Amino acid sequence: MRFNNVCLESIAVALPGEVWTSAAIEEQLRPLYERLRLPFGRLELMTGVRERRMWPDGTLPSDASAAAGRAVLGVSSLGRAQIGLFIHAAVSRDMLEPASASFAHRKIGLSASTQVFDLSNACLGFLNSIAVAAGLIESGQIRSALIAAGENGRPLVEETVRTLLGGPFDRNSIKPFFANLTIGCGAVAAVVCHSDLVRGRAHRILGGVCRSATEHSELCQGNTASAGGLAMQTDSERMLEAGVALAKETWDEFTATTGWNRETVGRAICHQVGSAHRRRLYETLGLDIAKDYSTFETLGNMGSASLPATLSAAVDAKAVREGDRVALMGIGSGLNCLMMALEW
Numbered sequence: 001m002r003f004n005n006v007c008l009e010s011i012a013v014a015l016p017g018e019v020w021t022s023a024a025i026e027e028q029l030r031p032l033y034e035r036l037r038l039p040f041g042r043l044e045l046m047t048g049v050r051e052r053r054m055w056p057d058g059t060l061p062s063d064a065s066a067a068a069g070r071a072v073l074g075v076s077s078l079g080r081a082q083i084g085l086f087i088h089a090a091v092s093r094d095m096l097e098p099a100s101a102s103f104a105h106r107k108i109g110l111s112a113s114t115q116v117f118d119l120s121n122a123c124l125g126f127l128n129s130i131a132v133a134a135g136l137i138e139s140g141q142i143r144s145a146l147i148a149a150g151e152n153g154r155p156l157v158e159e160t161v162r163t164l165l166g167g168p169f170d171r172n173s174i175k176p177f178f179a180n181l182t183i184g185c186g187a188v189a190a191v192v193c194h195s196d197l198v199r200g201r202a203h204r205i206l207g208g209v210c211r212s213a214t215e216h217s218e219l220c221q222g223n224t225a226s227a228g229g230l231a232m233q234t235d236s237e238r239m240l241e242a243g244v245a246l247a248k249e250t251w252d253e254f255t256a257t258t259g260w261n262r263e264t265v266g267r268a269i270c271h272q273v274g275s276a277h278r279r280r281l282y283e284t285l286g287l288d289i290a291k292d293y294s295t296f297e298t299l300g301n302m303g304s305a306s307l308p309a310t311l312s313a314a315v316d317a318k319a320v321r322e323g324d325r326v327a328l329m330g331i332g333s334g335l336n337c338l339m340m341a342l343e344w
Contacts, residue, residue: 055152062103251285
């Protein structure tokens with residue numbers, strides 16, 4: 001993918017006010033921990049996730065997407081009438097039909113002439129949506145797009161706690177549920193547009209590459225649970241190995257395509273899984289981990305919202321500066337990987 005006229009015009013997040021610490025989640029699981037003689041503090045120690053945010057009970061993904069959409073329009077120089085495409089890019093959806101984008105579109109107050117659809121691809125959905133929007137902008141079909149991902153992992157965490165407390169689990173059989181406890185809630189939105197619509201500094205989206213390893217599609221699977229909420233199970237150890245291997249293949253193609261290398265990349269933003277994944281990824285790619293910016297410590301894994309929300313946090317913290325070459329390194333269960341070149 002190569003783009004000549006596409007920019008990330010603005011980006012903004014919307015975060016819940018309710019904070020759930022890893023210690024508090026473990027306290028809920030005290031009967032299980034005591035029965036299996038598990039050490040308290042294990043969740044934060046193994047993942048690096050100290051806390052995560054949760055939306056109030058009953059919050060819809062479209063509510064979260066709309067909150068982020070309104071926030072980004074508040075800092076964008078483009079008005080609602082100028083948005084030619086709106087994508088709800090989250091794992092979380094209000095229902096199967098209609099598209100959650102329909103509800104969020106109405107709540108944001110976008111024009112009736114705006115194209116509207118969902119694009120879901122596990123934790124890679126937001127970057128996929130940028131690529132789709134960029135292609136439409138580059139071809140002249142649209143001039144601008146608003147992409148939003150409102151993720152609500154609260155039902156998954158609550159269902160996981162109920163499941164672990166209610167079943168005859170041993171130390172081995174709890175492993176597929178462990179990753180669920182790192183999930184958090186949040187929303188992010190971005191305006192992507194043709195470069196001639198940008199006022200001020202243009203943050204150019206130069207292109208990117210993608211690779212798949214769908215032979216690993218069984219390693220992380222989530223679905224609606226019959227008891228309510230969501231069910232997800234992850235083979236975390238095999239997922240780490242396969243995910244990092246796929247990232248290395250994608251990185252090699254990314255550097256060959258863009259001409260970038262380990263030295264010229266100024267900042268790297270990857271999907272926020274946890275400390276072990278972060279350390280292993282940067283070791284494998286040979287990238288200086290000091291170039292990373294992370295949010296998983298306080299936000300957990302927010303699905304498709306994690307990577308772009310981390311980019312937004314890095315910009316706010318001035319960890320991304322004018323002229324920086326930023327490598328956006330997304331990966332999602334499936335397995336699918338997309339790396340995108342952003343010149344800030």
